[in-house]
Amino acid sequence: MAEVVLAALTSHAPMITGKPEVSRPEQRDRLYDGFHELRRRLAAARPDLLVMFVNDHLQNFPYSNMPAFCVGVAKDYDAPSAGGARLMRIPPRKVPGAPEWGLALLESGLAAGFDFAYSHEIESWDELAVPLYFLTPDGTIPVSPVYTNCGAPPLPTPRRCHEMGAFVGAFIRSRPATERVALLATGGISHWVGTPETGRINPEFDHRVLDHVARADAEALTRLTEAQIERDGGNGGQEIRNWLALLGAVPGWKGEVLAYEPVPEWITGCATVWVHP
Amino acid sequence: MIRASYTLNKILTALARQHATAERLTDDDLVGHDLSAAERAALTTGDITSLYHLGANPYLIRRVFRSRFPI
Numbered sequence: 512m513a514e515v516v517l518a519a520l521t522s523h524a525p526m527i528t529g530k531p532e533v534s535r536p537e538q539r540d541r542l543y544d545g546f547h548e549l550r551r552r553l554a555a556a557r558p559d560l561l562v563m564f565v566n567d568h569l570q571n572f573p574y575s576n577m578p579a580f581c582v583g584v585a586k587d588y589d590a591p592s593a594g595g596a597r598l599m600r601i602p603p604r605k606v607p608g609a610p611e612w613g614l615a616l617l618e619s620g621l622a623a624g625f626d627f628a629y630s631h632e633i634e635s636w637d638e639l640a641v642p643l644y645f646l647t648p649d650g651t652i653p654v655s656p657v658y659t660n661c662g663a664p665p666l667p668t669p670r671r672c673h674e675m676g677a678f679v680g681a682f683i684r685s686r687p688a689t690e691r692v693a694l695l696a697t698g699g700i701s702h703w704v705g706t707p708e709t710g711r712i713n714p715e716f717d718h719r720v721l722d723h724v725a726r727a728d729a730e731a732l733t734r735l736t737e738a739q740i741e742r743d744g745g746n747g748g749q750e751i752r753n754w755l756a757l758l759g760a761v762p763g764w765k766g767e768v769l770a771y772e773p774v775p776e777w778i779t780g781c782a783t784v785w786v787h788p
Numbered sequence: 789m790i791r792a793s794y795t796l797n798k799i800l801t802a803l804a805r806q807h808a809t810a811e812r813l814t815d816d817d818l819v820g821h822d823l824s825a826a827e828r829a830a831l832t833t834g835d836i837t838s839l840y841h842l843g844a845n846p847y848l849i850r851r852v853f854r855s856r857f858p859i
Contacts, residue, residue, distance in 0.1 A: 568851075662845070663845060704850050
């Protein structure tokens with residue numbers, strides 16, 4: 512059986528890389544230190560695949576065809592594209608995909624009644640590009656993303672996202688023992704983006720989420736409703752679905768918060784969390 | 789929960805995918821789209837609050853009308 516050699520949760524706001532100079536240096540340094548520590552741990556874990564639980568920002572999936580869950584089966588991913596690179600101020604690049612692995616997950620899901628959509632072409636926005644800028648600077652580890660609709664309501668329930676992650680975890684454990692898989696979920700924590708409350712952050716919600724993650728208590732988070740998350744975590748807080756998916760894949764694993772900073776200039780409660788047995 | 793406006797989001801999605809930004813849209817941008825008077829006014833004045841309440845996706849509002857946000 513394949514092994515999950517590392518799991519981590521991070522935020523993914525575009526201004527983390529796009530506007531570092533506007534943030535307070537001490538906050539920026541602490542958050543960057545968290546990313547750098549994750550990079551060291553990722554390198555030490557020597558994964559040969561990075562499965563990422565992420566969400567689109569209307570860059571790929573339009574309102575004419577909006578999947579709840581979508582497996583990426585592209586041969587590579589723009590992370591970022593030339594257009595996104597201007598905003599995120601990181602060089603455009605392509606990271607390799609793992610289409611055979613993605614197709615196997617897709618087929619396994621369809622056979623078991625988990626009906627993923629799939630996509631052969633995805634332009635990553637900050638969901639891949641920003642965390643990978645820190646975590647895989649040489650961009651050599653193949654990436655297999657699983658996209659969840661966190662931004663175009665109605666959204667899949669947090670519980671269903673957790674179940675989806677559990678399915679992915681079971682799939683990983685059904686794979687050959689030679690595979691070394693790292694899991695990374697990006698997004699959240701609280702942020703209001705594009706709404707009349709843009710710029711608001713709710714550290715109380717963020718700490719509540721982090722406390723549950725630290726105790727391996729995903730169950731409490733799966734009971735949150737879309738309306739509750741919107742009220743307390745903002746529309747960006749809906750991205751904790753990605754975190755819940757990852758936690759579903761590694762039941763019982765606990766989070767160690769490496770950094771948490773509510774950065775007003777980046778309009779996001781930003782975190783880096785290592786998740787371990 | 790605000791119900792999404794398909795027409796608003798279709799227009800904004802097309803612009804966001806080109807990585808285009810604007811202070812406001814023009815009537816030429818809106819040719820061929822079936823919009824209410826309120827939707828048309830919000831797009832042509834760049835009224836980000838009205839767009840939100842009319843059902844434009846906030847990520848798309850942010851992307852297209854980025855300069856309208858103070859932060």
